[in-house]
Amino acid sequence: MIFRVDYSPLAAFYHLQYQHYTDDLEFYTRLARDYGGPVLELGAGTGRVARALARQGVEVWALEPAQQMRKLGARHTQGLGVKWLAGDMRQLKLKRQFPLIIAPFNALMHLYTLDEQDATLEGVQAHLEAGGRFAFDVYNPAHIGLQGVLQHEGSYGQTEVFLHQEHHPTAQALLTHYLVDTLTPTGNLKRQRHTLTQRYYTRYELERWLRAFAFEYRLFGGFHKEPLTPESAVFVFEAWHRR
Ligand SMILES: C[S@@+](CC[C@H](N)C(=O)[O-])C[C@H]1O[C@@H](n2cnc3c(N)ncnc32)[C@H](O)[C@@H]1O
Missing domain, CATH: 3.10.450.700 (Nuclear Transport Factor 2; Chain: A,)
Incomplete structure (x- = not known):
């Protein structure tokens, strides 16, 4: 019943539908201003967030497994120096660390098993600089x-x-x-x-996941860092590793 999604056939449609979604851009660009680059984006799609960051002068490494998404992403971020990488967040091996790793707009909702989630967080842990931040948002179920x-x-x-x-x-x-x-x-x-x-994830499942890998975090109910309430449409996490 659960099947892995290849976004390539969806790429043109995805770009058409979501390229103008901006709710989260200020949140992620502010983090990039605070923590600096290069920023590693997991599941960078067609470059919606990567473009916003790069336009602020931030170096972005955009990791995206779907070839057609990368192709549109490269076009959408042309001339902005975004480094597009074919890769999988469950197997991060980039031989460098980052001050900021982000997974905007439900990218983590494509981790379907506990093992996939753990492998991803292990990779994030290994690729995050000391004092760096891991930020992501997912739907509130x-x-x-x-x-x-x-x-x-x-x-x-x-x-x-x-x-x-x-x-x-x-x-x-x-x-x-x-x-x-x-x-x-x-x-x-x-x-x-x-x-x-x-x-999808429940709130405490995400908190337990982060704690299991020695992350501390703040959980918000929106991109203006508002508290989580029953009305919150998203869970927004900013996490850092306790080393
Ligand atoms: C909902 S889109 C988000 C795109 C982009 N972050 C944005 O904010 O517009 C989710 C993206 O995650 C990618 N993805 C799915 N599984 C992945 C994996 N295992 N590793 C990295 N990216 C993955 C998909 O190909 C897709 O482009």
């Missing part, structure tokens, strides 16, 4: 919506995006089925289907 209800996600020029979700509580998995309808120049409607599988 308290806000998982209704299952099977078709929602209109947005309009992008000649493209309309609809989605419906499937929730598998025992696997802590959320499957989002996208229907991407594009009106072609000849007036035909072309439909593409994509499914995104995300493994």
